[in-house]
Amino acid sequence: MKYMEIFNRDLNSSLNQENKDIDAFRLQVDLILKSLVERINDNQRVIVIGAGKMKDFSATFFVRRFNEIVLTDIDMISVNEAVNNLKVNEKEKKKITQIRIEYTGFEKNTFFQDFKERIINCRTFEKIDQVISSKLVGLDDYRFLKDYKNSGDLIYVSPIYTQLVYNQVLRECSVLRENGYPEHLLKYIENIMLDKMVGVIDTFNNNIITALKDDGYLIVISDVFQLDKNSDFYLRVKNGIRSHEVMEEIYEGYKVKYGIGIGDFGLLNLDEKLK
Numbered sequence: 001m002k003y004m005e006i007f008n009r010d011l012n013s014s015l016n017q018e019n020k021d022i023d024a025f026r027l028q029v030d031l032i033l034k035s036l037v038e039r040i041n042d043n044q045r046v047i048v049i050g051a052g053k054m055k056d057f058s059a060t061f062f063v064r065r066f067n068e069i070v071l072t073d074i075d076m077i078s079v080n081e082a083v084n085n086l087k088v089n090e091k092e093k094k095k096i097t098q099i100r101i102e103y104t105g106f107e108k109n110t111f112f113q114d115f116k117e118r119i120i121n122c123r124t125f126e127k128i129d130q131v132i133s134s135k136l137v138g139l140d141d142y143r144f145l146k147d148y149k150n151s152g153d154l155i156y157v158s159p160i161y162t163q164l165v166y167n168q169v170l171r172e173c174s175v176l177r178e179n180g181y182p183e184h185l186l187k188y189i190e191n192i193m194l195d196k197m198v199g200v201i202d203t204f205n206n207n208i209i210t211a212l213k214d215d216g217y218l219i220v221i222s223d224v225f226q227l228d229k230n231s232d233f234y235l236r237v238k239n240g241i242r243s244h245e246v247m248e249e250i251y252e253g254y255k256v257k258y259g260i261g262i263g264d265f266g267l268l269n270l271d272e273k274l275k
Contacts, residue, residue: 022055029057029221033156036217037065040153047145047152047211048072049103050160054082056221057156063092070148072101103207104165104200105142111135111165115172120181125188132192142203145211152212157220161266164200169193194262201266209273220270222263225254 037043043066048054051071059082062069073079079098086093106112115135122128173186212218227234240246255264 026056026058030061032219033057033061036219037061037154040217041215042153044068044153045070045148045151046154046156047148048156048158049208050158050163051079051082052158053078056158059083059086060088062156063088063095066153067095068097069095070097070099070152072099072145074100074102074107076100099145101144103144103160103204105139105203106135106165108142109135109137109139112168112172116176119172119189120176120179122185123182125185128185128189128192132189132196136196140199140203142207143210144207148211150211150213152216154216155208155212155218157208157218159221159223159263161201161204161222161263162261164197164204164262166193166197166262197262198265201262201269205266205270205273208270218270218274220267222267224251224261224263224267226261 045068046062046066047070049072051073052075071079076098083096118131122131173190177186225237237250240250
């Protein structure tokens, strides 16, 4: 298993626990999907980006309404387990295509393979820039789903923006921190890689759009708040969640305090590209 696959496998494994929050979330997503699918003229193919354990939507919904369901993820162990647990018959299961995809190109460039080993010898900003730049060569042109160009009647993107690379970078920096690497250099790495996420997400979104039919539909779920269940902010969100006006006010205040996050940027970037 490769570095990025292991990391994402660990992420998916952390979602093992079924709970009422996940059930409620999935119900809301399913309602959105149902409303949309009823408006789609051609239910040939749905493509799922970041399928994982498929906790955030009901996969059986897609199986019963589309001729082909393309499930993609870097962690195919989780996807296989989820597919095996689906309550569908063998004929319906044959509609499912599973494709392993690493969405950023970082695996192709072996970004994490020797990242710590090379960085630990860098003691200037310039040296760090050289290492990182060498590992990002060609990623603007990275393509996935090349065989599915303009083919998705519906593409569903799970909450994946915040899982694209950056958290793994933070974990690598955490290991370097434990080994005594200078804090000011670690902060520089974290900041420069956060800046690089603009290009990573832009390329990711372009790949999604390329796979979408001209008259296809795209549903993107993104996590934009970081919540501590014991906080006043969590209670405020929980109490206001049913009011669009209240949530917009909370969201605007959150952006003023914390700025635009990775989850926000993914949506804003898409908004500039699509109707």
